Amino acid sequence: MIIGGLGLHTGISENKLFASQGPAGVETLTQTAPASVQSAIPSPALPAGTAAPAPKKGHSGEISFFNGLVSIAKNTGIYAFMTGSGWKSLLMIIVGCILIYLGVARNFEPLLLVPIAFGTILVNVAGAGMGSEPHGLLWLVFKYGIENELLPLLVFIGIGAMSDFGPMLANPRVAILGAAAQFGVFGTLLGVMALNLLPGFDFSLKEACAIAIIGGADGPTSIYVSSLFAPHLMGSIAVAAYSYMAMVPLIQPPIMRLLTTDKERLIRMSQVREVHRLEKLMFPLLVLGLCVFILPSALPLMGCFAFGNFVKESGCLERLSKTMQNELMNLATIFLGLGVGMQMSADKFLNLQTLGIIALGLLAFSLGTAGGVMCAKIINKLTPNNLVNPLIGSAGVSAFPMAARVSNKLGLQYDPHNFLLMHALGANVAGQVGSVVAAGVILAIFGY
Amino acid sequence: MIIGGLGLHTGISENKLFASQGPAGVETLTQTAPASVQSAIPSPALPAGTAAPAPKKGHSGEISFFNGLVSIAKNTGIYAFMTGSGWKSLLMIIVGCILIYLGVARNFEPLLLVPIAFGTILVNVAGAGMGSEPHGLLWLVFKYGIENELLPLLVFIGIGAMSDFGPMLANPRVAILGAAAQFGVFGTLLGVMALNLLPGFDFSLKEACAIAIIGGADGPTSIYVSSLFAPHLMGSIAVAAYSYMAMVPLIQPPIMRLLTTDKERLIRMSQVREVHRLEKLMFPLLVLGLCVFILPSALPLMGCFAFGNFVKESGCLERLSKTMQNELMNLATIFLGLGVGMQMSADKFLNLQTLGIIALGLLAFSLGTAGGVMCAKIINKLTPNNLVNPLIGSAGVSAFPMAARVSNKLGLQYDPHNFLLMHALGANVAGQVGSVVAAGVILAIFGY
Amino acid sequence: MIIGGLGLHTGISENKLFASQGPAGVETLTQTAPASVQSAIPSPALPAGTAAPAPKKGHSGEISFFNGLVSIAKNTGIYAFMTGSGWKSLLMIIVGCILIYLGVARNFEPLLLVPIAFGTILVNVAGAGMGSEPHGLLWLVFKYGIENELLPLLVFIGIGAMSDFGPMLANPRVAILGAAAQFGVFGTLLGVMALNLLPGFDFSLKEACAIAIIGGADGPTSIYVSSLFAPHLMGSIAVAAYSYMAMVPLIQPPIMRLLTTDKERLIRMSQVREVHRLEKLMFPLLVLGLCVFILPSALPLMGCFAFGNFVKESGCLERLSKTMQNELMNLATIFLGLGVGMQMSADKFLNLQTLGIIALGLLAFSLGTAGGVMCAKIINKLTPNNLVNPLIGSAGVSAFPMAARVSNKLGLQYDPHNFLLMHALGANVAGQVGSVVAAGVILAIFGY
Amino acid sequence: MHWVQDFIQATVIMALGMGVTFAFLGALIFAMQTTAKIIARFAPAPEPPPAQLAALSAAQDMDKGAVVAAIAIAVKKHHADKKRGIL
Amino acid sequence: MHWVQDFIQATVIMALGMGVTFAFLGALIFAMQTTAKIIARFAPAPEPPPAQLAALSAAQDMDKGAVVAAIAIAVKKHHADKKRGIL
Amino acid sequence: MHWVQDFIQATVIMALGMGVTFAFLGALIFAMQTTAKIIARFAPAPEPPPAQLAALSAAQDMDKGAVVAAIAIAVKKHHADKKRGIL
Numbered sequence A, B, C: 001m002i003i004g005g006l007g008l009h010t011g012i013s014e015n016k017l018f019a020s021q022g023p024a025g026v027e028t029l030t031q032t033a034p035a036s037v038q039s040a041i042p043s044p045a046l047p048a049g050t051a052a053p054a055p056k057k058g059h060s061g062e063i064s065f066f067n068g069l070v071s072i073a074k075n076t077g078i079y080a081f082m083t084g085s086g087w088k089s090l091l092m093i094i095v096g097c098i099l100i101y102l103g104v105a106r107n108f109e110p111l112l113l114v115p116i117a118f119g120t121i122l123v124n125v126a127g128a129g130m131g132s133e134p135h136g137l138l139w140l141v142f143k144y145g146i147e148n149e150l151l152p153l154l155v156f157i158g159i160g161a162m163s164d165f166g167p168m169l170a171n172p173r174v175a176i177l178g179a180a181a182q183f184g185v186f187g188t189l190l191g192v193m194a195l196n197l198l199p200g201f202d203f204s205l206k207e208a209c210a211i212a213i214i215g216g217a218d219g220p221t222s223i224y225v226s227s228l229f230a231p232h233l234m235g236s237i238a239v240a241a242y243s244y245m246a247m248v249p250l251i252q253p254p255i256m257r258l259l260t261t262d263k264e265r266l267i268r269m270s271q272v273r274e275v276h277r278l279e280k281l282m283f284p285l286l287v288l289g290l291c292v293f294i295l296p297s298a299l300p301l302m303g304c305f306a307f308g309n310f311v312k313e314s315g316c317l318e319r320l321s322k323t324m325q326n327e328l329m330n331l332a333t334i335f336l337g338l339g340v341g342m343q344m345s346a347d348k349f350l351n352l353q354t355l356g357i358i359a360l361g362l363l364a365f366s367l368g369t370a371g372g373v374m375c376a377k378i379i380n381k382l383t384p385n386n387l388v389n390p391l392i393g394s395a396g397v398s399a400f401p402m403a404a405r406v407s408n409k410l411g412l413q414y415d416p417h418n419f420l421l422m423h424a425l426g427a428n429v430a431g432q433v434g435s436v437v438a439a440g441v442i443l444a445i446f447g448y
Numbered sequence D, E, F: 001m002h003w004v005q006d007f008i009q010a011t012v013i014m015a016l017g018m019g020v021t022f023a024f025l026g027a028l029i030f031a032m033q034t035t036a037k038i039i040a041r042f043a044p045a046p047e048p049p050p051a052q053l054a055a056l057s058a059a060q061d062m063d064k065g066a067v068v069a070a071i072a073i074a075v076k077k078h079h080a081d082k083k084r085g086i087l
């Protein structure tokens, strides 16, 4: 393959450049263009020996003015969009523009959605070959950054280095809300199966799991799991996950109001205690140790997370901590976005499955919110002397820090002096851990 | 190949270490040394099965004092430079030193020329193997950064994130000068053909195009095109491009004076209007859209450029914008320079072609300057009520921001109150777009 | 292999998901787990055609509650540590914790030891597969960063950009101490041979050289040489090198006191002269030139070092210099640590060899210290008019800047007005150059 | 009855998943509480006021706003200058 | 007549290239002008004075030079300190 | 006599290694001294006081400590704010 790549570079030997060829050479170009996009789909089971011949690029005919003009014209996007199923690519480019609009104008997680949108636009221009083997930029990013799960893990190092577990350590009890909110993941599994009853939907169990992880409200975890279980759905899953994360202030409040009574919403929680520096230092080691002993499947994600968090809390690794939080995080984010966008080709996105994933994503966020709130209510039944305001339950879905802010805002609506933010942040970061654990369990069940 | 590399690592099995071998083993070393440099030339069309045996490194003879001394002595650069065509490598090292001098002492684009110079020096020391498969640092950089066109594209993301199109948006009309200056590219094509009439020169059409792109006055574009069309000329082309860019203050003024009348040089242009933030935000999307619809061949470069510029102008992606402008840009620049330097081996640089490229590069910059100036004069014929000072035409070659400063300086020489800088910067950034378009057209004509 | 990797991703075809399989499928999992760790050992001499079949991950049986529970239970670390030689992995995790403790609580070079420790912990959890082909994070880091010697060289660029040779240029004579301290390297070679006389030790000559380089007191050089000569010992060697570097304030003073007289310790050295900016600028080129002509084998390390240092001293490449010192250095350090930690698997670390390396490392630092001190005394015999305080000799082992501080501190103990710091720093940076030269000679002798 | 099987599978995964997740977080809570107790016993000293706070109080009596503004401008200018430096 | 063909080819590429380049930039100019008109109609409000400018005026009455110098030194020192931290 | 050979080999490497290392550093010392002499002859002007020093003296008469503290806080705050921005 690599040798094929070299062949492409220097192309046809130079002395053949003036061999007569005519417009036939031009035609092959336009034909290979859509193929080059399809070749971006990782072909699952090619036996090693039968690697398809590298697509020939560059022709060698004599260039007359008319010839050249035809070559340029047939190479235009306009031509490509009007022939065959090119209109689908055009639709995808419009999808990319919508993502840009959502990201920049509506502030929907622009850090991820804008790179994803550019990836979407660039990969759907067949003539540019940016998604094709062996040298397309997006293909390189996908191959060396996403397919091997590298970038989601690097992002996790960065997230770890940016996370502060103080609020959870101050009140460990609320961490259980981060477990309860994983009902958003596991409840959605049933939702997928229910959707399968409709004609046109036939998600496999692994696909169902990849979709369900949207309920974890954690982008890199979703990308990680779908890169293992359902790479062809990665684009839709990531877009749904990041979009719903941004829509948490719209999705959660109605559910929270529905499931709580006025009395519950007024519960005040005890003042948050101060956390010792050593507790913060030990926390990443504790969670790492638990993963090592109980759930090794979650270790790639959790180990990176703990690494980043420990470096941050160590106090003597300021250099590395700063680099993880900034350079590493930002570079990984840029390329993660581009690589995910590369999966947003027309054939993978413009289908009924995507609609299903969008519906299921909403279900996942709703179930997660409900799970957290209901768990808080059950806790209150069990320990009536130490009540938890169920409004912070919704923060257990993570979506840091928006979900916690939503809890705080709702709390203030009912009691202008009831500040729930710190407690909600505790549930929030616990939800982060919870979704990694949920992903780990699923990986473990399937033997990864 | 990779497995061969592993073999190299653990080398000969340890228990053979004391097998008798004698000085013969030492001799092979010196013989393979120059070969290892030549193997850096990407071999174009090797069929997959016949990969050349990996060069054996490390010998396993008994080490006597004399033996060892001979091994060290034969491994010295002095010995290598005195045997065979080693003197050519020494010459290349001197070329590297000259580049360092030009970069640091004469301020010739040191950001690129210094890394290129170090690449040049390091690759030409045969005994160090830094340019050889499979583990030489420069080989790795070239293989994974240049050959797949990755680094020029990353640099374009950075350039996009650092560019301000305000001056062009304020006065869109001047953008046409950025098209006219591409005469530096296409006129030079004829120049190459004329040079081919001399004995000893026989550039192919693709080589001619790669050389002509020097007229775009844009380093990464030159490197991008030559990595596709003529990797063996990349070193000379990049050095010529960056050197002439630095020499713009010497090259352009005589041409500008020659082609303009005193009256023209005194033309004052209307005050620059203020540009709305949304215009700046829309610009990268406009240029991206045009590329998508009209010229997909230019999309890899222009898409990266638009990505960087959009992230910068979005206003809500400060994190990513900062990273693109700094970490991404600087890291890519360092490795781009080293990787280009890796192509500066004696056999590729010390020949007549390099002299030709140097001459043609000067021609390219001159034609580009002339094209821009003449275009401004033609515009003035067509719209006599809204005159353009032809001195800003030369800024259309890009070479940002030096060409614009040259225009401004010359304008001030003739009228100390005529500040042309903003107008010239408009033509300047248009020239940036123009050279990417020129490269895209050439790629499209050849079916890339 | 790569195609096998793709196969792994999409796994078994989805429609086979419900084929009956039973607990047998679960068992294979636990069996392949330790194998996946062992596959991290670079297999030296596999012929290209016979690549082992990629380990199958993910099973496809029907998931009953019991089945799933068993799968999760057998996947736990607890189970893995209790079966077979799993307890060794547990021991290694404890070793990782000790390294974390040493790094953070005792400040033993935490910048390297903490990443190494995390690498150690993560690689020894078999079920997580982080050290296994083709997608384990640590495996990726090792394969693409350590095995090809990339990261040590990038770290050298960073070290170069952070080094200030002013103190050495101010008093070039002390540079010879940096050569003398390399007795720590070469004397240790004899030590290894002596150790081989004990039963159970049988280090080959190449292994001996890799171990001896610990005496250079330079981490990246040690990693570089051991990646070429003895990758299986890399973990122990790196840990020993960094640990003893941190213990320099404990190791050196007794030796320094033993070898010097009271009179010698009171020697005051002449005031340090001012160094011209051009001298600093020329220095990296001088050392580069010497390497090119005399010792090309040292060029990969020294060339990177000179590149970084020249960029720093050039004065016009602030952008690149800053990036080298910060982003490049920190990113390379994080991944270098993880990649080295990946070599700390139980089978490579829990053996007699490691004990030997620990003992030899101490010997190496001691011999280096002694060499430097004795050399200063010999210099004093030769030039009695221009005395050198032998206390700065110990700084020749590099271990920048700690060894220099030790010299200064001891000097102040005997004469509170005798500031030796600048002189010691001169010897210190000379020791940096010295250890690269020592590594280069060894590489040259073995024909690399 | 393809879909019945599917539902059973999904339910099993849900049960296992929620169970293990609760177990994990529960164990984590226990570990955190234990750690907090151990630390409270053996390292009860509260955090010394970090240097940062000292600096804060030292700076309070000067016109902080103006200085911060100046810094912002300086940084902005520095970046703008730097941008010009490369292309 | 090898070189005649070469010249013809080069001339063809030149004609196509200059043509498409002018067309592209021309279209871009048209697009920019249209966009500017649309924006002027639908979002005519001039840019609100950005925070940066406010900060500037706030800081003008203090000795800016001295502060900038102090910043430069602080940053320099910070970097120098940082350098010591690793090797 | 396996180990005798080993010792001989090690001794040879030691001799070669120490020799070349001393030679290299010796040559480097000579080169440094020569360069210093050449520079002293042809570029004898001492370093002009760099801008940094000028800035230092300019800033000395203001309360440097307070400003540096303010900077530290501003930078810290800036970073803290930035952290919130992503997750």
Ligand code: NA
Pocket: A215, A216, A217, A218, A396, A397, A398, A399, A431, A432, A433, A434, A435, A436
């Ligand atoms: Na979550």
Ligand code: NA
Pocket: B215, B216, B217, B218, B396, B397, B398, B399, B431, B432, B433, B434, B435, B436
């Ligand atoms: Na241009």
Ligand code: NA
Pocket: C215, C216, C217, C218, C396, C397, C398, C399, C431, C432, C433, C434, C435, C436
């Ligand atoms: Na050393």
